[in-house]
Amino acid sequence: MILLCILLLLAAMPAPAGAPENPATVSQQMSTAERLNRPGWWPRKGTFARDDYVGPAQCTACHKSLADTQKNSAMARTSSPASESPNLIAAEAKPFTLGAFTYKIQPSFGSIANSVSVGGASISEPLGWAFGSDKVGQTYVFEKDGRFFESAFSYFTALHGFDGTPGLNLLPSQDSLQENLRKGAGRPLTNELARGCFGCHNTAAETGGKFDREHLIPNVTCEACHGPGANHVALQRSGLEAGGGLIFNPKHLSPIESVDFCGSCHRTWWDVMLTEEVGVSTILAAPYRLVKSRCWGNGDARLTCVACHNPHEPLVHDPAAYDQRCLNCHTLKAVSQTANQHPGTSCPVGVNQCVTCHMPKYEVPDMHYRFTDHMIRIVKTDAAFPN
Numbered sequence: 001m002i003l004l005c006i007l008l009l010l011a012a013m014p015a016p017a018g019a020p021e022n023p024a025t026v027s028q029q030m031s032t033a034e035r036l037n038r039p040g041w042w043p044r045k046g047t048f049a050r051d052d053y054v055g056p057a058q059c060t061a062c063h064k065s066l067a068d069t070q071k072n073s074a075m076a077r078t079s080s081p082a083s084e085s086p087n088l089i090a091a092e093a094k095p096f097t098l099g100a101f102t103y104k105i106q107p108s109f110g111s112i113a114n115s116v117s118v119g120g121a122s123i124s125e126p127l128g129w130a131f132g133s134d135k136v137g138q139t140y141v142f143e144k145d146g147r148f149f150e151s152a153f154s155y156f157t158a159l160h161g162f163d164g165t166p167g168l169n170l171l172p173s174q175d176s177l178q179e180n181l182r183k184g185a186g187r188p189l190t191n192e193l194a195r196g197c198f199g200c201h202n203t204a205a206e207t208g209g210k211f212d213r214e215h216l217i218p219n220v221t222c223e224a225c226h227g228p229g230a231n232h233v234a235l236q237r238s239g240l241e242a243g244g245g246l247i248f249n250p251k252h253l254s255p256i257e258s259v260d261f262c263g264s265c266h267r268t269w270w271d272v273m274l275t276e277e278v279g280v281s282t283i284l285a286a287p288y289r290l291v292k293s294r295c296w297g298n299g300d301a302r303l304t305c306v307a308c309h310n311p312h313e314p315l316v317h318d319p320a321a322y323d324q325r326c327l328n329c330h331t332l333k334a335v336s337q338t339a340n341q342h343p344g345t346s347c348p349v350g351v352n353q354c355v356t357c358h359m360p361k362y363e364v365p366d367m368h369y370r371f372t373d374h375m376i377r378i379v380k381t382d383a384a385f386p387n
Contacts, residue, residue, distance in 0.1 A: 023269060023291040025299045028256045031270035035260060041227035041248040043264040044199040046206030052228035053204045056221040059229060062236065067222070070312045074133040075220035079201040082127035082140055083112045087155040096162055098153055099170025101184035103162070114140070114151065116184040123181045127151065131201045135315075136369045139165055141197060142186065148194040149186040156368040166366035200265035204228070225250060225261075225311065250306070255299040262305040263287035278387045280362050286374040293376040295329065295344065302328050303376075319353040326354040 023029070035042045060067040070076055082088055089112075091105045104115045108126050115124040125142050132138040132154075140151035154165045164170045168187060173180060189197065191211075198205035203217035203224040223229050227248040235243030250261055260268045267285035269292070282288060287305065290296065295303050308325050309315065316322075330344035331337070338345055349357065360379050361370040375386065 021292065023296060025256050025291065025296070026269065028299070029260055029269050029291070031274055032260075032264045032268055034270075035264065035268075043225060043261065044196075044206070045227070046195075046199070046211075047209055048204075048207060048228045050204060050207040050212065050215050052230045053207070053217065053223050054229050054233050055217055056223075058233050059222040063222070066312045069314070070222070073312070073314045074135050075224075075311070077133040078131065078220050079218045080130050081111075082130045082142075083110070085112075085130035085138060085140075085155075087134075087138055088112050088127065088130065088140070091162070096153075098162065098164050100180075101152070101170055103153060103184075114142075114153075114185065116152075116181060118180050118184055119177050121177050121181060123185060125149075125185050129198075131197060136367065140186075141189070141194075148189045148197075150189055150197075151186045152184055158368040163368065164366065166364075255301045255304050258301075258304040258306060259287045259291060259299075266305075280385050281364055282387070283362055283364060283371045283373050286372075289374040290376075293374070295376050300329070319355050322355050323352060326358075327351060 032042075032044070036045055056067065056071075088105050092112075093104065093106060095102055095104045097103070100118050102117045104117075106113055106115060106124075108124070111126050111128075113124045113126045115122055125144060127140045127142050129141045130138045131141060134157050137154055137156040137158075139154040142149050142151065150165060152165055152168050152170060153162045155162055165186075170184065173183070175183070195206060195211055198211070198213060198216065200220075202219060203221045205211065205213065205216040207215070217223070225248075229247055232243050232247035235246060250258065253261055263269075263271060263285070266287050269288045272282055272285050272288040290303065290305070293303070301307065302325070308322055326344075329342060331342050331346045332351060334346045334348065336342070336346060347354065355372070357379060358376050359372050359374060361372050362385065363370045377386070
């Protein structure tokens with residue numbers, strides 16, 4: 001609990017000028033690292049044995065309707081072998097240039113490789129995994145000499161093609177030609193980052209306290225959120241009613257726990273604060289932005305991630321589909337009196353497509369996509385992005 005004490009101490013300190021305002025629930029929220037150190041299940045928990053997991057096919061046997069819709073969601077398409085990526089397959093033998101480097105995707109002994117050239121020299125690295133759905137794009141990861149690397153290029157759906165992976169500099173340096181080639185191939189990932197990539201894009205990537213990429217379950221499947229299901233399946237098959245208690249159900253979490261639960265991959269308030277990250281890139285951490293909303297207050301079940309987004313279904317893109325969620329808290333008409341159940345006043349502009357005004361979209365540099373800001377607020381014209 002030492003980390004929690006430090007976090008609470010930091011939360012009690014006055015924020016520096018221009019710093020993000022602390023949510024009222026900050027003392028009850030946690031970083032993902034601390035959640036993972038607590039007993040019981042939490043997404044990305046790596047202490048359970050691989051045999052404790054049964055895979056999505058076993059879950060589908062009893063939960064077919066949920067499985068049928070979940071498999072069409074973006075979470076069910078977050079990971080694949082690079083050799084199966086349609087984007088890479090379509091790019092085979094079609095060179096493209098980014099910065100000073102020329103790339104060519106080509107088959108290699110049953111897999112797929114990336115050939116990078118600069119200054120008349122070239123190297124080739126086999127690409128192992130493709131991470132990301134086609135909503136925004138894909139980034140590729142490969143392994144070399146026991147280390148994992150992130151490819152220097154990524155596929156972006158908006159471009160229908162490749163561009164530099166965000167955060168990477170594709171300009172040559174004064175280093176040796178070999179160093180520049182390695183730079184053009186990709187950047188090394190720390191063990192922590194590699195585990196995070198595999199853990200958030202797959203299920204059971206870490207088991208028995210060890211990273212096990214050979215036996216992971218591709219994509220975010222049932223057990224990524226509900227925890228290992230072997231005991232649950234065994235008791236359900238035996239007809240014992242206790243089987244239901246042997247699987248984790250996130251619907252029983254408090255609002256604060258629920259948002260932190262999704263934040264285990266999408267980043268909690270503390271996850272962002274501990275990195276001291278500011279600016280528009282924090283929009284990618286939807287749980288962090290959400291709890292900064294005035295609506296959040298002391299934690300309202302009507303404002304958790306799952307209150308608007310069903311994790312078993314594809315993301316709904318129609319803005320009007322979220323209107324009723326807003327009206328669950330806000331009064332419909334100006335003459336209506338606010339109450340405990342409807343503490344929010346009515347909007348003087350309208351009650352249709354609320355999110356288009358109160359949850360604006362911003363483009364994150366180098367991402368080629370406009371992301372919705374989950375910090376719900378009255379947005380002032382030409383206002384700077386609020387940290």
